[in-house]
Amino acid sequence: MTLFEPVIGIEVHAQLKTNTKLFCGCSIQFGDKPNTNVCPVCLGMPGALPVLNRQAVEYAVMAGVALDCDVRPTSVFSRKNYFYPDLPKGYQISQYDQPICLNGFLDIVVDGVTKRIGITRIHMEEDAGKLVHQGSDTIAGATHSHVDLNRACTPLIEIVSEPDIRTAQEARLYVEALRQRLVYLGICDGNMEEGSLRADINLSLRPVGATSFGTRTETKNVNSFRSIERAIQSEIARQTQLLVAGERVVQQTRQYDESTQSTRVLRDKEDSHDYRYFPEPDLYPLVLSLDWIQSIRDTLPELPHAKAARYRGAGLSDFECDVILSEPETSRYFESCVSTGADAKAAAKWIVGDLNSQLKELKQSFAESKLDPAGLVQLLGLIDSGKISGKMAKDVVAQCVKTGHAPEAIVAASGATQISDTSELTAVVDRILDANPDVVEKVKGGKANSADFLMGQVMRETKGRAKPDLVRSLILECISRR
Amino acid sequence: MANWQRSAVELAQAFRSRTVKVVDVVRELWAHHDQVEPSVKAYISTFQESSLTQAAEMDARFDRGDDLPLLAGIPIAIKDNIHVNGVQTTCASQILKGFVPPFNATVIDRLADRHVIVTGKTNLDEFAMGSSTENSSFHTSLNPWDLSRVPGGSSGGSAVAVASGQAVVSLGSDTGGSIRQPAAFCGVVGLKPTYGRVSRYGLVAFASSLDQIGPFSRTVADSALVLDAIAGHDPKDATSASRPSGSFYSTLSPTVAGLRIGVPKELFGPEIDPGVKAKVVAALDLMRANGATWEEVEMPSLREAVSTYYIIAPAEASANLSRFDGVRYGYRDANADNLRDMFRRSRGAGFGAEVKRRIIIGTYVLSSGYYDAYYTKAQKLRSLIVRDFAQAFQKYDVIVTPTAPSTAFKLGEHAANPLAMYLADIATIPVNMAGLPAISVPCGLHAGLPVGLQLVGPAFGEQQLLNVAAGYEALAQFSAHYQSPIFAGGTHA
Numbered sequence: 003m004t005l006f007e008p009v010i011g012i013e014v015h016a017q018l019k020t021n022t023k024l025f026c027g028c029s030i031q032f033g034d035k036p037n038t039n040v041c042p043v044c045l046g047m048p049g050a051l052p053v054l055n056r057q058a059v060e061y062a063v064m065a066g067v068a069l070d071c072d073v074r075p076t077s078v079f080s081r082k083n084y085f086y087p088d089l090p091k092g093y094q095i096s097q098y099d100q101p102i103c104l105n106g107f108l109d110i111v112v113d114g115v116t117k118r119i120g121i122t123r124i125h126m127e128e129d130a131g132k133l134v135h136q137g138s139d140t141i142a143g144a145t146h147s148h149v150d151l152n153r154a155c156t157p158l159i160e161i162v163s164e165p166d167i168r169t170a171q172e173a174r175l176y177v178e179a180l181r182q183r184l185v186y187l188g189i190c191d192g193n194m195e196e197g198s199l200r201a202d203i204n205l206s207l208r209p210v211g212a213t214s215f216g217t218r219t220e221t222k223n224v225n226s227f228r229s230i231e232r233a234i235q236s237e238i239a240r241q242t243q244l245l246v247a248g249e250r251v252v253q254q255t256r257q258y259d260e261s262t263q264s265t266r267v268l269r270d271k272e273d274s275h276d277y278r279y280f281p282e283p284d285l286y287p288l289v290l291s292l293d294w295i296q297s298i299r300d301t302l303p304e305l306p307h308a309k310a311a312r313y314r315g316a317g318l319s320d321f322e323c324d325v326i327l328s329e330p331e332t333s334r335y336f337e338s339c340v341s342t343g344a345d346a347k348a349a350a351k352w353i354v355g356d357l358n359s360q361l362k363e364l365k366q367s368f369a370e371s372k373l374d375p376a377g378l379v380q381l382l383g384l385i386d387s388g389k390i391s392g393k394m395a396k397d398v399v400a401q402c403v404k405t406g407h408a409p410e411a412i413v414a415a416s417g418a419t420q421i422s423d424t425s426e427l428t429a430v431v432d433r434i435l436d437a438n439p440d441v442v443e444k445v446k447g448g449k450a451n452s453a454d455f456l457m458g459q460v461m462r463e464t465k466g467r468a469k470p471d472l473v474r475s476l477i478l479e480c481i482s483r484r
Numbered sequence: 485m486a487n488w489q490r491s492a493v494e495l496a497q498a499f500r501s502r503t504v505k506v507v508d509v510v511r512e513l514w515a516h517h518d519q520v521e522p523s524v525k526a527y528i529s530t531f532q533e534s535s536l537t538q539a540a541e542m543d544a545r546f547d548r549g550d551d552l553p554l555l556a557g558i559p560i561a562i563k564d565n566i567h568v569n570g571v572q573t574t575c576a577s578q579i580l581k582g583f584v585p586p587f588n589a590t591v592i593d594r595l596a597d598r599h600v601i602v603t604g605k606t607n608l609d610e611f612a613m614g615s616s617t618e619n620s621s622f623h624t625s626l627n628p629w630d631l632s633r634v635p636g637g638s639s640g641g642s643a644v645a646v647a648s649g650q651a652v653v654s655l656g657s658d659t660g661g662s663i664r665q666p667a668a669f670c671g672v673v674g675l676k677p678t679y680g681r682v683s684r685y686g687l688v689a690f691a692s693s694l695d696q697i698g699p700f701s702r703t704v705a706d707s708a709l710v711l712d713a714i715a716g717h718d719p720k721d722a723t724s725a726s727r728p729s730g731s732f733y734s735t736l737s738p739t740v741a742g743l744r745i746g747v748p749k750e751l752f753g754p755e756i757d758p759g760v761k762a763k764v765v766a767a768l769d770l771m772r773a774n775g776a777t778w779e780e781v782e783m784p785s786l787r788e789a790v791s792t793y794y795i796i797a798p799a800e801a802s803a804n805l806s807r808f809d810g811v812r813y814g815y816r817d818a819n820a821d822n823l824r825d826m827f828r829r830s831r832g833a834g835f836g837a838e839v840k841r842r843i844i845i846g847t848y849v850l851s852s853g854y855y856d857a858y859y860t861k862a863q864k865l866r867s868l869i870v871r872d873f874a875q876a877f878q879k880y881d882v883i884v885t886p887t888a889p890s891t892a893f894k895l896g897e898h899a900a901n902p903l904a905m906y907l908a909d910i911a912t913i914p915v916n917m918a919g920l921p922a923i924s925v926p927c928g929l930h931a932g933l934p935v936g937l938q939l940v941g942p943a944f945g946e947q948q949l950l951n952v953a954a955g956y957e958a959l960a961q962f963s964a965h966y967q968s969p970i971f972a973g974g975t976h977a
Contacts, residue, residue: 092806278850283693
């Protein structure tokens with residue numbers, strides 16, 4: 003039986019986090035009352051003209067630089083013509099044959115092995131509005147269809163990958179890495195639920211070893227990581243089934259349905275539009291100076307893969323790097339701790355561990371944490387100086403994130419500082435040894451584990467406030483003297 | 485001379501000396517309008533009440549001695565494809581039924597800053613597509629020199645308003661000759677500025693890379709005055725030029741002495757009516773007698789200009805007119821039973837025949853498989869036209885042609901043959917293709933009908949163009965000599 007290999011390319015639409023729309027001064031705020039963030043330009047009124055948003059261009063260039071693309075000094079906006087009620091002008095202004103960026107790449111790590119995914123191009127375009135149907139999910143069968151143009155003219159970049167992806171896992175890793183990079187650049191909020199990042203998946207199969215491509219389908223607007231994996235798995239299964247049965251894959255545009263976890267046909271190739279692209283006469287070609295591109299390159303924020311390398315150098319594990327880099331605010335938190343003197347490994351341990359789980363429980367982000375980086379640094383200091391034990395610190399963290407009080411204040415209020423006074427502890431240790439002569443004998447006989455029991459007794463006696471390493475050495479010392 | 489017959493420059497002076505009141509001018513203008521408008525039908529809508537209120541305000545301010553701009557109180561008519569906030573814009577189309585723009589065109593804002601008085605919105609060929617106003621879905625405007633003839637188009641209403649004395653000056657738009665050709669047919673001055681000189685914001689687009697707003701007037705100085713008001717960079721139009729406009733009126737210096745004139749052979753051959761050609765030669769000779777030189781020059785790409793234009797302009801128009809889909813404003817067919825049907829029926833009923841013809845041509849030339857053969861090739865020809873003009877301007881200060889190959893034609897004369905109508909713009913179209921400034925001035929009468937002389941200048945050379953036009957005006961005294969019977973007599977012929 004022929005074995006098939008999937009060939010996958012992904013187009014990601016990312017909404018740019020600009021202050022205003024791509025061609026007018028309206029806000030791009032999500033979730034506002036319908037048709038409130040609109041003006042003659044984004045409503046497509048006759049006589050209105052587009053003016054390009056400089057910030058959006060800057061963001062597109064940042065994306066290009068961060069993805070190792072060639073940023074082109076001249077790019078051209080075109081009109082993509084089609085009729086739909088959510089497209090106010092009857093055409094979308096989009097870059098077409100002369101996009102702003104070409105030839106980049108993004109490295110992903112698949113099961114420990116680095117794989118390079120080529121990026122064909124990045125182009126800028128405006129988003130369409132949104133239809134809300136009444137009485138049906140689609141326009142056919144709806145009693146009313148409402149047009150909301152708040153989203154119309156929102157700036158997007160479309161990032162087109164080479165067909166270098168082979169598995170659903172790789173696809174997911176690619177989109178995750180891409181999202182992370184855009185979020186770290188501060189140019190996209192990466193919110194897939196709100197549609198700030200959407201993926202179109204081009205997928206075909208070919209016999210393993212073949213070099214030419216099979217007939218592909220395009221699955222539109224997949225908007226979660228899980229859906230990307232599932233859509234690809236189901237489409238691979240569907241195409242495999244066709245090919246094994248000796249049938250052909252038909253070139254189509256398909257849609258992923260989360261409820262059935264499968265794709266269904268949206269339109270066949272024969273129904274595909276002739277978009278009649280031509281250069282947008284209302285906008286001259288976009289010409290960027292090399293100096294400007296260079297200044298963007300020079301001031302680019304540090305990217306997650308560079309940060310990861312730096313963190314690993316400071317002794318962090320891959321897992322700790324992943325957790326800390328998952329959101330920019332977590333890495334900001336971490337770096338703020340380190341820059342105010344915290345030991346990187348110690349800070350990472352608390353950020354990835356207790357603090358992370360406490361915040362998750364409260365459904366808070368690191369930016370919202372009531373234990374701020376200065377607080378965590380203070381806590382680490384208390385542990386370091388032996389004032390509290392690690393175990394005590396866990397309770398302090400829990401109280402800090404709930405109350406917002408400083409660790410020192412919490413410790414002082416509870417009076418629960420660690421006992422590290424040798425004479426005070428020696429008295430306790432002697433009392434415990436006296437009460438457990440049989441255990442003392444076992445330790446003397448070489449059963450080191452039995453010392454743990456004695457430690458536990460001492461800790462109970464001191465309500466956990468004794469400094470553990472000091473207690474252990476005192477136990478051994480006192481036993482040896484007997 | 486009646487007040488409404490005076491030029492803007494004369495009125496500006498009279499207002500300041502308080503020898504003439506703004507209210508009197510406006511009132512007399514409307515009285516004259518009542519007499520002549522039924523014959524010539526220049527307007528789609530008029531603002532009589534608001535114009536009188538504004539006039540009274542202006543008089544109060546002149547009485548107070550306020551220092552007002554020269555255009556203050558001057559009655560101006562606006563082509564009905566330029567938005568005036570809160571007033572319906574029709575583009576002479578049914579598809580815009582009920583559409584009231586919520587914003588002013590930039591030119592209207594700038595004129596309002598100068599306290600002009602807007603008299604009304606003037607008739608045009610639907611969406612500015614045509615050369616006679618016969619494509620208006622409301623009515624055809626008539627030539628004040630001969631009511632059996634067209635006034636030219638597409639800005640026919642604006643030309644008629646000025647030529648018949650129903651406005652002192654007016655605004656039109658020019659995509660392939662839509663200001664200059666009606667100016668020629670009606671015996672008035674019409675100026676198309678350099679592409680990018682005047683903001684297009686608020687002008688309903690026909691062909692975005694060619695459209696430009698400009699003035700009609702009865703004297704060259706009045707056009708300079710209006711251009712001063714409307715020109716200059718506009719942040720709302722990305723194609724508007726960011727260069728200083730200067731003051732065309734105050735630096736106007738009428739002269740033709742030392743002028744080197746080139747006359748393209750391609751626009752001086754058998755396609756030009758001999759009677760028209762004779763008047764143009766006479767005008768050239770008059771300038772030669774006063775220190776200018778002229779000779780013929782070859783500009784071979786001009787022969788292809790009309791064909792090139794009828795690919796590029798419809799291509800752009802086909803996209804520009806897509807927004808009229810019945811969804812958000814304008815006419816919507818109520819009987820459609822699905823979305824596609826609603827688009828088809830609304831557009832099918834809302835657009836007239838010529839507009840549909842151009843949408844179809846434009847859609848065709850942009851279609852996959854035809855794009856390179858038509859659109860790409862047309863763009864190449866366009867750059868040849870640009871190059872031919874650039875070369876000519878190395879040798880000549882101005883290029884002169886007849887504005888139109890004939891005088892005003894009869895109503896319905898070209899109704900059966902759209903191509904013959906398209907050729908009415910043979911001399912004006914190349915100028916739009918190259919984005920250059922050009923002005924049409926009257927240069928005599930042929931068989932009782934005005935002939936237009938087109939002067940073309942290099943990009944952003946409006947000042948020199950106006951100087952030359954005013955120089956010729958001083959020699960020919962056309963504003964006194966060539967007045968339509970309706971204007972001169974106050975009643976129609």
